[in-house]
Amino acid sequence: MTPTTIKKLFRSSNEQVVHRLLSLSDEPTGILEVDGTRLYANNALDGRSDVERTALMQDDQVAGWVVGQAGSKWKTDLVLLLQHLLTQESAKAALASEVLDNYRELHLLYRLSEELALSLEPESIGRVALKEICPLIQASSGFVLLTDENLQGLQVIAQCQQEYQIRPGPFKPDGVLMQVIQTGISQLSNDQPADEYFLDSGDMPISMLCAPLKTEKRVWGAITLVREAARPFSAGDFKLLNAIAMQTASVIEIAHLHRVELEAARIERDLQMAQRVQSGLLPRKMPVLEGWTVAALWQPARTVSGDLYDFIHFPDGRLGLVVADVADKGIHAALVMANTRSILRGVAASAGRKGSISPGHILSRVNQVLREDMADGMFVTCLLAILDPHSGSVRFANAGHNLAYLRTGQEVSELHATGFPLGIFSNADYEEKETMLNRGDSLLIYSDGLVEAHNPQGEMFDYPRLSQLLKHAPDATSLEGVSLLQRLMAELAAFTGPNWEQEDDVTLLTVYRQ
Amino acid sequence: MESKLQKKVLIVDDEAYVRLLIEQTLEDLEDQGVRIFQATDGEDALRLVRQEKPDLVCLDVMIPKLNGFEVCRTIKRELKMEDVYVVILTAKGQEYDWLAGKEAGADLYMTKPFDPDELLVLVERVLSLHDSNHH
Numbered sequence: 001m002t003p004t005t006i007k008k009l010f011r012s013s014n015e016q017v018v019h020r021l022l023s024l025s026d027e028p029t030g031i032l033e034v035d036g037t038r039l040y041a042n043n044a045l046d047g048r049s050d051v052e053r054t055a056l057m058q059d060d061q062v063a064g065w066v067v068g069q070a071g072s073k074w075k076t077d078l079v080l081l082l083q084h085l086l087t088q089e090s091a092k093a094a095l096a097s098e099v100l101d102n103y104r105e106l107h108l109l110y111r112l113s114e115e116l117a118l119s120l121e122p123e124s125i126g127r128v129a130l131k132e133i134c135p136l137i138q139a140s141s142g143f144v145l146l147t148d149e150n151l152q153g154l155q156v157i158a159q160c161q162q163e164y165q166i167r168p169g170p171f172k173p174d175g176v177l178m179q180v181i182q183t184g185i186s187q188l189s190n191d192q193p194a195d196e197y198f199l200d201s202g203d204m205p206i207s208m209l210c211a212p213l214k215t216e217k218r219v220w221g222a223i224t225l226v227r228e229a230a231r232p233f234s235a236g237d238f239k240l241l242n243a244i245a246m247q248t249a250s251v252i253e254i255a256h257l258h259r260v261e262l263e264a265a266r267i268e269r270d271l272q273m274a275q276r277v278q279s280g281l282l283p284r285k286m287p288v289l290e291g292w293t294v295a296a297l298w299q300p301a302r303t304v305s306g307d308l309y310d311f312i313h314f315p316d317g318r319l320g321l322v323v324a325d326v327a328d329k330g331i332h333a334a335l336v337m338a339n340t341r342s343i344l345r346g347v348a349a350s351a352g353r354k355g356s357i358s359p360g361h362i363l364s365r366v367n368q369v370l371r372e373d374m375a376d377g378m379f380v381t382c383l384l385a386i387l388d389p390h391s392g393s394v395r396f397a398n399a400g401h402n403l404a405y406l407r408t409g410q411e412v413s414e415l416h417a418t419g420f421p422l423g424i425f426s427n428a429d430y431e432e433k434e435t436m437l438n439r440g441d442s443l444l445i446y447s448d449g450l451v452e453a454h455n456p457q458g459e460m461f462d463y464p465r466l467s468q469l470l471k472h473a474p475d476a477t478s479l480e481g482v483s484l485l486q487r488l489m490a491e492l493a494a495f496t497g498p499n500w501e502q503e504d505d506v507t508l509l510t511v512y513r514q
Numbered sequence: 515m516e517s518k519l520q521k522k523v524l525i526v527d528d529e530a531y532v533r534l535l536i537e538q539t540l541e542d543l544e545d546q547g548v549r550i551f552q553a554t555d556g557e558d559a560l561r562l563v564r565q566e567k568p569d570l571v572c573l574d575v576m577i578p579k580l581n582g583f584e585v586c587r588t589i590k591r592e593l594k595m596e597d598v599y600v601v602i603l604t605a606k607g608q609e610y611d612w613l614a615g616k617e618a619g620a621d622l623y624m625t626k627p628f629d630p631d632e633l634l635v636l637v638e639r640v641l642s643l644h645d646s647n648h649h
Contacts, residue, residue, distance in 0.1 A: 011544065
């Protein structure tokens with residue numbers, strides 16, 4: 001800031017006051033600039049030699065001169081008044097300079113927020129912040145680095161006016177940078193060893209300003225400005241960098257959330273696509289058999305499911321009924337489910353061609369093939385029943401799946417047959433049993449999503465409840481096909497309450513003999 | 515360097531700190547002999563325009579008596595002082611005023627907070643531009 005001199009009084013809003021003041025006396029009077037240049041002189045001063053000059057002072061420096069008669073009261077008063085005006089003008093200039101500095105900062109923050117709003121990549125956010133702050137604070141270099149959630153893995157994402165290359169780290173844990181990141185508190189140090197942060201910089205001392213990029217959530221990194229120690233940073237620089245760091249941090253957080261959101265959206269799209277593909281693997285239509293009603297329901301807990309139901313049409317008119325459940329949920333389970341379906345269809349088709357349609361043998365062969373590709377710890381439970389629609393005979397085998405229910409007359413019974421789940425052992429045998437469905441009888445095959453559902457009190461739906469629902473049907477039609485499945489799902493909904501978050505996939509398959 | 519050759523800038527704003535701010539921004543120009551005048555409302559602004567014939571006017575929009583657009587229109591249309599370079603200053607978020615400023619004949623439109631350095635460069639440029647026009 002240029003010092004305020006007497007010249008300023010002659011061109012500011014004080015100008016008229018000063019001229020009026022000077023015109024008040026006829027005594028010889030003159031005003032000189034610091035270098036002696038005449039700013040004002042009245043006629044009385046012409047040719048006078050008995051005058052002297054008195055200095056007007058401002059901040060211990062001469063700000064101008066008043067010329068007048070020695071010992072004149074007028075001159076003494078004039079000096080006093082001008083001195084007063086000068087002091088006021090100087091205070092106003094100091095204030096104006098401060099206002100201007102603050103305004104520059106305000107303008108910077110405005111521009112920064114505008115520019116940052118256009119950035120969604122942490123790298124460009126860091127660059128924008130440095131581009132604005134480095135010139136204003138007159139830093140000789142600056143860099144922005146990010147850290148991971150554990151405050152490790154520092155990575156420089158932007159730098160400006162880099163004279164020396166930044167060290168790849170690790171930085172001293174008790175050094176300024178690491179302290180700022182660990183504590184989330186800014187630091188100003190005007191005596192730091194340069195070589196701790198820069199390569200080939202020698203051991204010259206540097207001034208360093210470091211502010212954390214911190215939001216309510218966490219510390220995302222830090223912004224650091226440096227310059228030679230001979231030019232220390234001020235408290236004002238410190239305050240400004242903090243303001244910028246706060247703004248930058250919140251935009252970096254938004255950028256991070258944006259990235260996470262984009263990723264989540266991509267996964268969601270993938271899942272939706274996977275669900276479409278997976279539902280395409282399920283039978284599009286229910287089999288139409290004279291004298292029989294067949295119905296199935298599939299309700300995944302997540303977008304995709306590890307449950308499967310299928311119908312296999314054998315050449316001799318028999319119908320294979322399949323319900324399987326992969327011991328997992330999500331994409332992994334869905335892939336295993338798709339694989340199981342293909343293998344089952346392949347093995348069943350082969351058996352059908354050979355004319356030896358045995359559910360036990362089919363499951364045994366499926367197990368062998370599936371086992372080869374199965375990850376450890378994964379398995380599939382599966383119930384395969386083969387219905388002869390002419391006789392009503394049902395031959396079935398069970399690979400560790402929930403027992404199917406048979407309702408015959410007023411009684412409900414479980415169809416027992418032993419066997420390990422598929423995919424655990426390379427060789428497994430499956431017990432094969434046979435039962436009959438007479439007119440009015442129905443068979444229900446299901447996955448554990450129904451019986452293992454919980455209500456808000458933590459109670460399980462469980463097998464007895466399902467068996468009772470089958471046993472005590474309000475009327476004959478409520479045992480048949482879709483009606484039965486709808487009734488079971490309504491009971492499940494009533495049991496779990498409205499805010500139920502489905503725990504597992506639910507699959508139901510039923511056959512009713514008319 | 516008296517009257518006609520002396521460059522003049524008029525600052526019109528009813529907020530004291532903005533006037534102070536612009537004056538401080540142009541402080542170095544004052545040392546080079548540029549005279550700076552200030553007005554706090556539209557009528558006072560027009561009085562000074564008639565009296566001093568400034569080379570450049572920094573004109574806030576929201577000022578008492580006559581608003582900035584009316585002052586600008588009067589300068590450019592009624593007083594036919596097309597040579598007076600008018601910079602309209604307006605608050606952030608009222609950028610839609612841009613058209614009104616254009617319509618009133620303003621030479622430039624700046625939003626507050628303005629960049630002091632940008633304003634200084636502009637004033638320097640405009641004043642020396644006027645210089646070459648005069649010659």
